[in-house]
Amino acid sequence: MASSRKSVLFVCLGNICRSPIAEAVFKKMATDASVVDKWRIDSAATSTYEIGNPPDHRGQACLKKHGVPMMHVASDLKKKANSVKNSKAKIELLGSYDPEKQLIIKDPYYGHEEDFENVYQQCVRCCKVFLERNS
Numbered sequence: 006m007a008s009s010r011k012s013v014l015f016v017c018l019g020n021i022c023r024s025p026i027a028e029a030v031f032k033k034m035a036t037d038a039s040v041v042d043k044w045r046i047d048s049a050a051t052s053t054y055e056i057g058n059p060p061d062h063r064g065q066a067c068l069k070k071h072g073v074p075m076m077h078v079a080s081d082l083k084k085k086a087n088s089v090k091n092s093k094a095k096i097e098l099l100g101s102y103d104p105e106k107q108l109i110i111k112d113p114y115y116g117h118e119e120d121f122e123n124v125y126q127q128c129v130r131c132c133k134v135f136l137e138r139n140s
């Protein structure tokens with residue numbers, strides 16, 4: 006059963022802003038749709054800047070406001086990739102699922118609260134479509 010689970014790994018630069026939000030949003034949607042057990046859901050960083058750190062406090066505040074639980078510690082994509090043997094993974098932009106066609110989910114690190122809200126809304130729109138297409 007564990008091996009027949011679908012997997013999704015959300016990735017961004019530091020794994021403290023965008024990808025933990027996407028992970029938390031997707032996990033909540035899958036939980037609410039009672040399909041969370043069918044999935045492995047995680048996130049990781051392309052850089053080592055923030056490995057071991059919790060999500061950015063602005064993202065934490067945003068998800069708290071929307072009632073989406075987020076529990077994550079930044080982890081390293083390269084390290085994860087080395088632990089996978091016969092990967093059939095596809096690499097895609099999460100934004101390519103956006104019905105509003107905002108392809109790029111921009112790095113909000115040097116931004117403000119509203120940039121995190123925009124990241125959140127993009128993740129909600131995209132994760133919804135991604136889950137529908139993979140159910």
Ligand code: 6LJ
Nearest residue numbers: 017018019020021022023054055112113114115
């Ligand atoms: C090597 C030089 C860079 C960022 C971020 C930016 C910068 C981040 C960050 C996203 C998540 C030693 C580490 C860049 C976590 C940290 C500050 C610089 C880190 C960059 C460029 C444009 C917009 C945002 N770099 N940390 N140091 N995003």
